[in-house]
């Protein structure tokens with residue numbers, strides 16, 4: 001109850017940039033169907049997430065690529 005400071009977390013949006021993350025599980029598809037199933041997520045990427053958003057919404061492919069390419 002009220003643990004998210006009133007901010008609704010949209011599981012279909014990237015917590016870093018706010019764009020759609022194209023997450024399969026947010027679209028009620030099997031998690032294995034998601035694009036992220038074939039990607040590697042560097043542990044440091046999750047350190048960039050605002051507190052309370054971890055495991056709530058997926059990071060989008062653009063942010064994953066940006067992090068991998070030039071470490072945002």
Ligand SMILES: [Zn+2]
Pocket residue numbers: 014015016017018019059060061062063064
């Ligand atoms: Zn993003």
